[in-house]
Amino acid sequence: MKNIVVRFCGDSGDGMQLTGNMFAQLGAELGHEISTLPDFPAEIRAPQGTLGGVSGFQVELGSEVYTPGDKADVIVAMNAAALKVCTLGSHFNHPQAHFDEQFALFHRNAIVIVDTDSLTDKDLEKAQYHTDNPFTELGIPESVQIVPVALTTLTKEALKDSGMDNKSVLKCRNMFALGLIYWLFDEPMEKAIHLLEDKFKKKPALIAPNTKVMVDGYNYGCNLALNITQLHLEGQPKEAHGTYTSIAGNRATAFGLIAAAEKAGKHLFLGSYPITPATDILHELAARKDMNVMAIQAEDEIAGVCTAIGAAFAGDLACTTTSGPGLSLKSEAIGLAVMAELPLVVVDVQRGGPSTGLPTKTEQTDLLQALYGRNGECPAVVLAASSSANCFDFAYEACKIALENMTPVVLLTDTYLANGTALWRIPKLAELPTIHPQSVPEELKGQYNPALRDERGVRYWAYPGMEGYEHRNIGLERDAQRGTISTNPENHEVMVQARKKKIEQIADRIPQLSVISNQHSDTLLVGWGSTEGHLHAAANELGCDLAQFNYIMPLPKNTREVLSQYKRIIVCELNTGQFAAYLRAQFPDLPIEQYNEIQGQPFAVERIVKFVKG
Amino acid sequence: MEASQFKSDQYVRFCPGCGDHAICMALQKAMAQIGIPTHEVAVISGIGCSSRMPHYLNTYGFNTIHGRGGAVATGVKTSHPELTVWQMSGDGDCFAIGGNHFIHEIRRNVDLNVCVFNNRIYGLTKGQYSPTSAKGFVSKSSPFGTVERPFIPAQLVLGARGTFFARTLDVDMPTTVDCLVAAQQHKGCSIVECLVNCVIFNNGTHAWIADREQRAEHSIILKHGEKMIFGANKDKGLAVEIDPVTFVPKMIVVPADDPRVLVHDAHQPDTTLHRMLALMGQNRIEAVNAEVDDDLPIALGVIRNVEAETYDQAVNAQIQNVRTSAKARTFDELTATLESWTL
Incomplete structure (x- = not known):
């Protein structure tokens, strides 16, 4: 098999995220490409065994992996509720629903491993079954291979001499399932054990029992009298030589900020406020005092961005991290940074909106807010990362652009990138692009004012502590020559144009738009940000081309040239057409179609393919 | 240093007769007296008449957005504790729109010198009531009088665990300069409530103590270590009396030679007396035409001045501590600690 998709599904207390992550990491270490999709319930801890409490983790492994996969080839269902959610997909709440391949989370030919100990009458009642035969009730077709395993009994058996209490024993069930999956994929156990030891290194008492259960799960597979063939992944990964790790998008973002600060010789300051799904960046940076990172948990979103603006005013590389609702709150302050022309990196990990919306789900609906959600003519740079791993590159790039051009940069990622993991080739600092933070020429000492600009139109940066450059910065309009408050009508227009041009000139130094090409097609899929994997897979299947945008404001200079070569241009987004509208405004003569999904989930490749084929 | 070194080249645009002129001059005098060079001083403000102050001081300055001066100042000071950071704000800027940042900068004890210009009115927007306007106050936005307390x-400052609170009056230059200098010398979040007159929209709001004839009888200038004596003839003192029925302590006015006259201890960690002193006379602004049956003076000067660890120091110390024993201090060292493999 080239690629395989596995989904671990259970109660939020069943450790599905850990299990899935361990499996994905082992796969990555063995040289497979990976892409993962954690799927959390919205509730912090829904009642055990209920449909609302089902937590999932999907991973695709193989040699050409673009996405975590539309549907699973192998399902691990830890209880009756998980079985129902996987079988019925988004229809799990419909009382009459049956297996329907359109909605099911697994294929017609999938392998479904179920804990039979968790299918008691009480379990079935909690998961709102009406009969005592869940498989018949759900209408699971015979082509699906059900593997019933008494996971709970077998785990208890494995640990009967451990002296552990019942509750602790039950927490090891997930490792039995993991061991069984390792057997299914014929993965070597030494590496798996090593990985487990690493995962539990902070809780050494748990290493022995979890290892025992995992190995028992593996051996149970070896002795299975069932007619299941083990699955073998073929092919070599296409990644370049190097040192790799598996990394989640939020962590990659944090690392990008850290690397940029060190490269630029600047102190990294983060002002942030907890918000799903961005909080992990705050966690990561709060833990990185060893890297000289100052991460402040502010009293609110506005203070998060304002403390960062204060640090930028004082000469730091300043960042704030948030999600959509927080970006709304920060709007006025981002306008201040535009007006005061200070470097600032704003990371928006998008989630389903509006308002509180779908906090744990993914969406691309903050694009127009990032571009335009401020009062006045208020241009800022907008970038979007397109994989969990390249969150690193674009966080780094956001810092570089901000520091070199004295402007706020909004970096858009989303839940899918933030929580998902991918293979990341670890770069050395020396190989990353140089960063030259804007500074101020020595000859301006004693004559400096905050309106003075270099030949690119970027204002010079002097900050407190520098003798002879004392000045007053403002959110009020300033005189284009003297830098002091001005209400002169002509001056305002001059300044509006100066701020606009400053952003536009950045297009001279960003990469040209390149197309992922498939045999000179006349159809171009267009995407931006996190949909790259799905659109790449769809383009391959369709034999058409793909242009994926990471630079949104300003756009790459060759955008028109690229788009105008195609008869069909289909902009695919997880919103109602924000990027399509933006492109139409820039290129009103181009025939721009759009395909949109807005369900809080990443694209399904098969639906894009179906749409394009018509 | 000279006060003139702290004057910027900008024409001061406060209304003629506005109390902010006096505070501006006092700030320049105080900064000269403190003697920190202009390039090591940052003055941060929000929006409002008082927030224009940075433009008139020849230091680094940042006139930000409404209410957020405290958060910006927190960022400046925490990231660069070597700087001297002032915040200029008004009763609307920091008790209304910026209330959250105000209480949190105090709670964290960020080493800032915060001047709150309290004129009990929104002046820049031309005359609306503020969070410190007396109940019943008639303004453009409260034509029938406010109904708010x-x-x-x-x-607010003591409730947020403030370590420094001073109160001064625009027409009392020496006390203002003393309070500002003390605020700078205090390590922590120093709040100086500057009672200023808005000559256009709220003229005479502090007349009870601002009038030259009345001031000595109606106010007391507290000085640490000195007896609490006031009055035109220095014949009155302050003492505490416990109500025999309710056990509630209250301030009373006694003859200056009464042995019960208190000595001011601004360094006392307990807030009880500081609170009683700060609240004297405040019932006069509780409501328009408030009925007041005591003759307690309004306290000016440094009321509270205690030490506590500052936020900016603690944040920076923690980073240095971690770095001392850290295994990785650079990006390449950090990534080397990750679980990785070579392809």
Whole structure:
């Protein structure tokens, strides 16, 4: 098999995220490409065994992996509720629903491993079954291979001499399932054990029992009298030589900020406020005092961005991290940074909106807010990362652009990138692009004012502590020559144009738009940000081309040239057409179609393919 | 240093007769007296008449957005504790729109010198009531009088665990300079409530103590270590009396030679007396035409001045501590600690 998709599904207390992550990491270490999709319930801890409490983790492994996969080839269902959610997909709440391949989370030919100990009458009642035969009730077709395993009994058996209490024993069930999956994929156990030891290194008492259960799960597979063939992944990964790790998008973002600060010789300051799904960046940076990172948990979103603006005013590389609702709150302050022309990196990990919306789900609906959600003519740079791993590159790039051009940069990622993991080739600092933070020429000492600009139109940066450059910065309009408050009508227009041009000139130094090409097609899929994997897979299947945008404001200079070569241009987004509208405004003569999904989930490749084929 | 070194080249645009002129001059004098060079001083403000102050001081300055001066100042000071950071704000800027940042900068004890210009009115927007306007106050946005209770700034500061609170008056230059200098010398979040007159929209709001004839009888200038004596003839003192029925302590006025006259201890960690002192006379602003049956003076000067660890120091110390024993201090060292493999 080239690629395989596995989904671990259970109660939020069943450790599905850990299990899935361990499996994905082992796969990555063995040289497979990976892409993962954690799927959390919205509730912090829904009642055990209920449909609302089902937590999932999907991973695709193989040699050409673009996405975590539309549907699973192998399902691990830890209880009756998980079985129902996987079988019925988004229809799990419909009382009459049956297996329907359109909605099911697994294929017609999938392998479904179920804990039979968790299918008691009480379990079935909690998961709102009406009969005592869940498989018949759900209408699971015979082509699906059900593997019933008494996971709970077998785990208890494995640990009967451990002296552990019942509750602790039950927490090891997930490792039995993991061991069984390792057997299914014929993965070597030494590496798996090593990985487990690493995962539990902070809780050494748990290493022995979890290892025992995992190995028992593996051996149970070896002795299975069932007619299941083990699955073998073929092919070599296409990644370049190097040192790799598996990394989640939020962590990659944090690392990008850290690397940029060190490269630029600047102190990294983060002002942030907890918000799903961005909080992990705050966690990561709060833990990185060893890297000289100052991460402040502010009293609110506005203070998060304002403390960062204060640090930028004082000469730091300043960042704030948030999600959509927080970006709304920060709007006025981002306008201040535009007006005061200070470097600032704003990371928006998008989630389903509006308002509180779908906090744990993914969406691309903050694009127009990032571009335009401020009062006045208020241009800022907008970038979007397109994989969990390249969150690193674009966080780094956001810092570089901000520091070199004295402007706020909004970096858009989303839940899918933030929580998902991918293979990341670890770069050395020396190989990353140089960063030259804007500074101020020595000859301006004693004559400096905050309106003075270099030949690119970027204002010079002097900050407190520098003798002879004392000045007053403002959110009020300033005189284009003297830098002091001005209400002169002509001056305002001059300044509006100066701020606009400053952003536009950045297009001279960003990469040209390149197309992922498939045999000179006349159809171009267009995407931006996190949909790259799905659109790449769809383009391959369709034999058409793909242009994926990471630079949104300003756009790459060759955008028109690229788009105008195609008869069909289909902009695919997880919103109602924000990027399509933006492109139409820039290129009103181009025939721009759009395909949109807005369900809080990443694209399904098969639906894009179906749409394009018509 | 000279006060003139702290004057910027900008024409001061406060209204003629505005109390902010006096505070501006006092700031320049105080900064000269403190003697920190202009390039090591940053003055941060929000929006409002008082927030224009940075333009008139020849230091680094940042006139930000409404209410957020405290958060910006927190960022400046925390990231660069070597700088001297002032915040200029008004009763609308920091008790209304910026209330959250105000209480949190105090709670964290960020080493800032915060001047709150309290004129009990929104002046820049031309005359709306503020969170410190007396109940019943008639303004453009309260044509029938407000129905709200005002904040008493000192209560807010003490409630947020403030370590420094001073109160001064625009027409009392020496006390203002003393308070500003003391605020700078205090390590922590120093709040100076500057009672200023808005000559256009709220003229005479502090007349009870601002009038030259009345001031000595109606106010007391507290000085640490000195007896609490006031009055034109220095014949009155302050003492505490416990109500025999309710056991509630209250301030009373006694003859200056009464042995019960208190000595001011601004360094006392307990807030009880500081609170009683700060609240004296505040019932006069509780409501328009408030009925007041005591003759307690309004306290000016440094009321509270205690030490506590500052936020900016703690944040920076923690980073240095971690770095001392850290295994990785650079990006390449950090990534080397990750679980990785070579392809």
